[in-house]
Amino acid sequence: GEVGPDFDALIAADQRIEPRDDMPEAYRRTLIRQIAQHAHSEIIGMQPEGNWITRAPSLRRKAILMAKVQDEAGHGLYLYSAAETLGIDRAELLDMLHTGRQKYSSIFNYPTLTWADCGAIGWLVDGAAIMNQVPLCRCSYGPYARAMIRVCKEESFHQRQGFEILWTLTRGTDAQKAMAQDAADRWWWPALMMFGPPDTGEAAKGGHTEQSMAWGIKRFSNDDLRQKFVDMTVPQAQKLGLTLPDPDLRFNEETGHWDFGPIDWDEFWRVLRGDGPCNAERVSWRVRAHEDGAWVREAATAYAAKQARAHTQESAA
């Protein structure tokens, strides 16, 4: 539709755009895509850790894990609500997830093979997510920014819990230590890929970075965030006593940053295309839950309609 002068002015003044404000269609579409992908990531992200709820090795950890996965469902809900303020509804968004027309974070296409993976997800995956998400708390779109504030608060709690799982394992039996190291070996590179392809070079093509930056949706480049994450995480790995699986990892005295080796972008693109270890499983699991629940949702709708009719008739009488 027609976009008034307010939008550009608001963006220029670093003010929030609200649902009632006019906005360019491309801005709206970009936000829907991004918020939906984020919401889907929360929902699909329930699966890798959900895989361990029934097997968590202590009741305390079981309770923490259940609460965490439940939080992810909650994040999904806030985010779908934020997307709905842009004039699309959750059912449509879920349908796009189920039919592969919208994506979720590729990190969730990796399997959780041991209990230590619950730790690694909290420490590395939630850690990387926070790094991506903190700037979004200042995103130009109000409802998204507000959702992110709430999400980030809980994520940092989850990150600490993940670190604590690994802390306990690395102080445990030899088998536990090996489990923790194995998890770090498998999750480190995929976590670095979470920041997306590099900002320059061959792999950077087709990204949305520039426009998103101009619109105040994105605040930092992929590579900057990735470097921040590495700088934050390496000392934590040292504290844990875990070796990160990168022979090129070393502190650069000149730049004050940790240098790291080349990322396997072929793997990144392969997983993104659908050939990751769990792509097929994640979507089919989600679709099965949705289909198994169709009769329940239909019943709820029918019941609500009956109640509304009864209420109307009562009021009319």
Next chain:
Amino acid sequence: GEVGPDFDALIAADQRIEPRDDMPEAYRRTLIRQIAQHAHSEIIGMQPEGNWITRAPSLRRKAILMAKVQDEAGHGLYLYSAAETLGIDRAELLDMLHTGRQKYSSIFNYPTLTWADCGAIGWLVDGAAIMNQVPLCRCSYGPYARAMIRVCKEESFHQRQGFEILWTLTRGTDAQKAMAQDAADRWWWPALMMFGPPDTGEAAKGGHTEQSMAWGIKRFSNDDLRQKFVDMTVPQAQKLGLTLPDPDLRFNEETGHWDFGPIDWDEFWRVLRGDGPCNAERVSWRVRAHEDGAWVREAATAYAAKQARAHTQESAA
């Protein structure tokens, strides 16, 4: 139909009746009922032990158990074939099992709670079954008698395997010993009930013993077989170091038999009526397997018909 003089003469001479021979309708019906019940018991009897195939605690035991449960399927097949010689087919018999119109041995309505129960079933349940079945090797109906010869040979093998499971457990850790004792506690009385209600008194009413004896289908009374079983089993329990759960159990010097306490016939009748621990589960498990496999059996029938047609056309050409 009309029954010639041969039948009575053959019975009187303790000769075998064969499928081609005339026989009284009641004899035929009694045999169908008994052979079918016996076949059903083999098939339902796969479940309690089948419950442990995926969990058997050593690969050797897993292999023995798989082979045993497979033997039970084989016994079911021989016995259904024997019943089919009496002019009824397996599908009809299975239908009567599935709809509760024919029974199976009540012993299989008890659960297998621990690995030791696989031992107790072999030792006590197969032991009691053999006691019941050995006389049937001389049953007046030929096909049944011949099936029983084969069945009994394998059953006595199973009985030894069950004894050996318990032998190992009773020489094992405290937990293993407790497991073995617990199994003996739970299976002893149900095993005694396998011989059926007493031959005299209130509980004896409505039995078929007398006629079956006259027809040479049954050779010993329930109580006689039960006593034989007790006399055989008590010394085995002593060898195992297991206490049988009957404070009245003592050797009677006068009779040369082991006296035992009163059996809880209320429990027997309750389980027979359908209110045993696993009645509902056993039948529904069986029915589900049958229903899940319906499309497969239909396909096999359709394919066989196509093949037969093709063959006929070929021959005609």
Next chain:
Amino acid sequence: MSTHTAGLTASQLTARYALQLGDDALVYAQRLGEWISRAPQIEEDMALGNIGLDLLGQARVLLSHAGSLDGTGRTEDDLAYFRDERGFRNVHLVEQERSDFGFEMARLLWFSAYQAELYAALVASADEVVQGVALKAVKEVDYHRDHATQWVLRLGDGTAESHERMQDALTRVAPYVAELFDDDPVSVAAAEAGVGARPKSLWDNAFAYVSRVVSQATLVLPEQPTWRSRGGRDGIHSRPMGYLLAEMQHIARSHPGATW
């Protein structure tokens, strides 16, 4: 493995009682945990997770209490992860396999109707820990029961399909209901000691509640089934229990002596 209570000290009796209440809660929490990421809608992933968490919370306090009173000094994890099937004292209802959502709501309706009465009574328990659990749980269970109630209404009085499925679910749950209200020796002795409640005494109110919901949902309570479950309080369980424990305990058992 007997449930006879003769010769138990007061502490041991309370331990036994706490153990069976704790086992019901633990095992049902385990089943509810299976729903997370599989529910009909995301709100329901959260709700079932919440209910599971409440039950897990009850279980942890009750099992710790049992372990500290019974003289063995076992922790909640010792009891949850290193006890064999024959030692678990939960009723069969909670150990049945996860089925469809209708079955879950039928199970939750009965279980929470039972627990609502149970904890209402245990608020007066002479044992402080049991009383403490009850004081917290009455509010939690009120929410569980309301949640199940709302769904039974929606499903019973929703579509033709949901009506039929909800009715079928009530039938499938029916054989497991009576066991909740059986007067087992431990509960009876605990009730006499002022610590527990007699299960039978909880029946009238729970039944009245469920009946009301079922009839408002345009459903009928099924006839008394031929077969009914028994034995959970004696450690006699149904087929699914061993598999549930295998899954729950496997990692802990794979690392004996480890802390997590």
Next chain:
Amino acid sequence: MSTHTAGLTASQLTARYALQLGDDALVYAQRLGEWISRAPQIEEDMALGNIGLDLLGQARVLLSHAGSLDGTGRTEDDLAYFRDERGFRNVHLVEQERSDFGFEMARLLWFSAYQAELYAALVASADEVVQGVALKAVKEVDYHRDHATQWVLRLGDGTAESHERMQDALTRVAPYVAELFDDDPVSVAAAEAGVGARPKSLWDNAFAYVSRVVSQATLVLPEQPTWRSRGGRDGIHSRPMGYLLAEMQHIARSHPGATW
């Protein structure tokens, strides 16, 4: 947990190779064991039990051999019951959950077509135990493959429903096929040592066999799927594996040090 073969002694290499062959057989035997009492007809309870027993027999010899050669002195039971998921080297195909009978026959067709070629090659193995297993297994696997073939024909060319279900089963199995024929480092090194066979070298014959059966059954082989399984030989497994091991190992792990 690496599968790099540099620095392995000849015995250790053979041990690694025997282990992965043994794990395929063990895990598939475990899945086939689930069918017993659940098959479409009693003959099939027996047949699937038989095939499971054959595979279990192969697994026992191969695991014992692996344990005796790798320097750890582990027994078949140590390896089956006290190894963690990351240590299992089987392909994903065999660990997938039991599904319907069509899926099982599709899986068995591919697996036995693979094993038929594998053991035909291993009859010439320089390792006596591997050779011994192969000599026995070629006959067994010939029966397995024939059994699967007969069913794929019946289901493919049976009723309209069975045709559709069998076609669907082939599609569901498809993503797990390629992994069987991947040249993993252990197999390649074992082949070079004259002990093993290169998985890639088995593909042509196995594919030709399956193609023939599928087409005779009036079915079509599905397109190459977007996603395919990887990683089993490195101990990277799919979701069902942990649950399979929990069930299989639970009792043994519950009684450490016990003999059975």
